[in-house]
Amino acid sequence: RKGLSITLVTQYDIHLVHAIEEEIKLKLQEFSVEEQLVLDILTQVNVTRRECEIELEGMDFDEKKEINKRKQMILEGKDPDLEMRRKAELAKIRRKNKECKEKVQQNLQRRKQLQLQRKMHKRMERRRKKMEKEKEEKEEKEEEQ
DSSP: OOOOOOOOOOGGGHHHHHHHHHHHTSOOOOOOOOHHHHHHHHHHHHHHHHHHHHHHHHTTHHHHHHHHHHHHHHHTTOOHHHHHHHHHHHHHHHHHHHHHHHHHHHHHHHHHHHHHHHHHHHHHHHHHHHHHHHHHHHHHHHHHO
């Protein structure tokens, strides 16, 4: 099939374009456009898209979707309320697991930090003792002379 396809590409997407060219075994041509013209069109598209989203929210679009899901579950012989409770319970378990993992990570970080602090404290203590010893040795040498 022949045709023309235009994709907006930033400097960060060049590697993706090269991968596509390698896959289709064809060198893509650059199609230059006026940046301001493209920005005007993108602004218009974004405004229209947002207007449509607001309109769908006003029509309770998601509510109709949920009603249709419930009808489909009933047709499949499932209890929609039981399924909703099961999903809520799964979400609760996942949330608790996530919280638990975060606590474990925090505890590990705290332990690591404490170990590092102890290590630094020991190092500083050794340096202090070494300096005291050197000072004493120096004083002893001075007394001998």
